[in-house]
C-alpha cells in the first residue's frame with residue numbers, strides 16, 4: 015500500500031482530533047474526542063495529561079479503523095497543539111506529577127506579581143517577547159515545583175521532565191525515547207530567548223527551574239522521532255512536523271510572507287501576523303513570537319491573544335445550559351435585531367491583549383427587564399468580535415500597516431452571524447476558507463514538506479472557494495457600539511475582588 019497520506023494530530027484545548035490528508039490537500043477523514051476540563055478554584059483551569067494522551071490514542075485508533083487507512087498508508091505525522099499548557103512528569107514512572115495546567119489558568123498570578131515587584135518584567139519582555147502573565151508556561155512550571163511535595167528535589171536530581179503538549183505527545187508516541195519541542199512552542203514558555211533561539215539560563219535561574227527538565231529545541235519541519243511500532247501504529251512512522259496550533263494555523267492559511275495575518279476563533283481568539291525574519295517589538299500589548307523554523311530559517315510573528323472566545327459559547331452551553339450545541343447560538347442570535355444594549359465582557363480568566371489584566375473578571379452591562387436569552391447569547395457572540403477588533407487595532411498600530419482583509423478560521427468561525435458582525439464592526443472584508451481546519455493543515459504541511467510529500471509550499475493547493483463577508487453596518491452605528499464596548503471593558507476592570 016503506498017504511503018499516500020499525512021496524519022495530522024490537532025491537540026486543542028477542548029478536544030483532540032486526527033485528520034488524514036492526501037497529496038491534493040484534501041481531508042479524507044476526521045476523528046475527534048472531547049476531554050474533561052477541571053476548574054478546581056476560581057480562575058484555574060486544569061486537564062489530565064493522561065486523559066489527553068488517551069484521547070489522542072482513541073482518535074488515531076478510530077482513524078486507523080477507517081476503510082483504506084492503515085499505518086502503511088501514512089507517510090508521516092504532523093502535530094499541532096494547544097500551547098503553553100504545562101505538563102511535568104517523572105521520567106521513571108512516566109506519570110505526570112500534577113494535572114496539566116492549562117494556558118488559561120491563573121494559578122501562577124502571584125508568582126508573576128512577585129517577579130514584577132522584583133523588577134524582572136523588562137528582562138523577560140526583551141528576551142522572550144512575552145509578558146509576565148500566568149498565561150505562559152514558565153511560571154506554571156515554578157508553581158508545580160513550589161507546590162507538589164518533593165518536586166523540587168526530584169527536579170534537581172534530574173528525575174522530572176517538563177513539556178508543553180507537543181513534547182508530552184511525542185514522548186508518549188516514541189515510548190519515552192524523544193524529549194523535544196519545536197521553536198514555535200518553545201517561544202511560548204517564557205524560558206526561550208527568541209533571538210538566540212535557545213533556553214535562557216538567566217531566566218531559568220530567576221524561576222529556579224533546572225535546565226535538565228527542558229526538552230531539546232528542534233525545527234518545526236523535520237523528522238524528530240519515530241512512533242514505536244508496538245504502541246499502536248504497527249509501524250515506525252516519522253513525526254515530521256510540529257508547531258503551536260496558532261502558528262500552525264498561520265502556516266495552514268498560507269500566511270507565509272511578511273504582512274499576512276489570520277485570526278483563529280477557537281477556545282480563545284489568536285491573531286497572528288507574519289513579520290518575516292524580523293522580531294518586531296510591540297508597544298501595544300502584542301507578543302513577539304516565533305512563527306516557525308524551516309530549513310534553518312526562522313520567521314517571527316506578532317500575536318494578539320484573547321483568552322475567552324469559543325469557551326464563552328461553551329459556558330452558555332454547559333454552564334448556563336442555554337442550548338445543546340455551540341452552532342445553535344447562531345439561530346438564537348439571529349432571532350433578535352440587536353443585543354438590546356447588553357454587553358458581555360467574558361473576562362473569566364482576566365484579559366489578554368491589549369489589557370493584560372490578570373485580575374479582571376467577567377461582567378454584563380446594560381441589562382434591562384427586556385433582556386432575553388436571545389439578547390444575552392447575541393451579546394456573548396458579539397464579544398468575540400469586539401475583542402478581536404481590539405487586537406486588530408493594536409496590530410495595525412505596531413506593524414504600521416492597515417489590514418485590508420481578515421483571514422479567519424477555528425471552530426467558532428463557522429458561525430456566519432459572528433463573521434458578518436466581525437466585518438461590520440471592523441469595516442473590512444472577512445475571508446473564511448472553504449475548509450476551516452487550517453491548524454491541522456499547517457501541521458500536515460510542515461510534516462509533508464519535511465518528507466518531500468510536497469516539494470514546496472506552492473505545491474500545496476487550497477481546496478474550495480473562500481467565503482467573504484463585507485461590512486453592512488453604517489460606520490456611525492459601528493463606532494457607537496465600539497465606544498459602548500470600550501466603556502463596558504473599562505467598567506469591568508474597575509471591579510476587583512479581595
Ligand SMILES: Nc1ncnc2c1ncn2[C@@H]1O[C@H](COP(=O)(O)OP(=O)(O)O)[C@@H](O)[C@H]1O
Nearest residue numbers: 026027028280281324325328340341425426429
Ligand atoms: N458555530 C459555532 N458558533 C460559536 N461557537 C462555536 C461554534 N462551533 C464551535 N464553537 C466554539 O468553538 C470552540 C471549538 O473550536 P476549536 O477550533 O475546535 O477550538 P479548540 O482548538 O480551542 O479546542 C468551542 O469553544 C465552541 O464553543
Ligand SMILES: O=P(O)(O)OC[C@H](O)CO
Nearest residue numbers: 026027096097280281282
Ligand atoms: O486550543 P486552541 O485552538 O484554543 O488554542 C489555544 C492556544 O494555543 C493557547 O495559546
